[in-house]
Amino acid sequence: MAAMEAFCRDVLGADIIYADEDFAAIELLGSVFMLHADHSYLDNAMTGTIAGAETRGAGVELRLYGANPDAVEAAAREHGHIVLAGAIDKPHGLRESYVVGPDGYIFVPSAPLAG
Known part of the structure; x- marks a missing residue:
């Protein structure tokens, strides 16, 4: 959980509302996300879906619409995370980058192109 908390804070620029080894609540781009550690699912309906998974995400x-793809990419590189694709302007009118988080989730910060 600490690695995901650090990624959210240091790379995505999220505000940490609360965090311990089992749970974190973060605020990012006006939304609140709640993150749970795998071991917190021992008696949860999700237990069967994550059992034996090598890479969680x-x-x-x-x-992440409204997140600065250039800033997230730079922060990811600074903190040693994998950048699958650097920031680039896409034909659908967004600038995006692709960054791998500590649990294998792919984060795609995007912002509308000027004009």
């Missing part, structure tokens, strides 16, 4: 893409 494999295949999950979290799009």
Whole structure:
């Protein structure tokens, strides 16, 4: 949980509302997210879906509309995270980058192109 908390704070620029080894509440881009450690799911319906998973977030893409893709990319590189794709202008009118978080989730910060 500490690695994800640090990633959210240092790379995504989230405000940490509360965090311990089991749970964190963060505020990012006007929304509050609640993150739970795997071991907090021992008696939860999700237990069967995460059992034996090597990479928790494999295949999950979290799009962060309104996050600065250049700043997130720079922070990710500074903190040693994998940048799958650097910030680039896309034909659909957004500037995006792709960054891998500590649990394998892909974060895609994006912002509208000027004009």
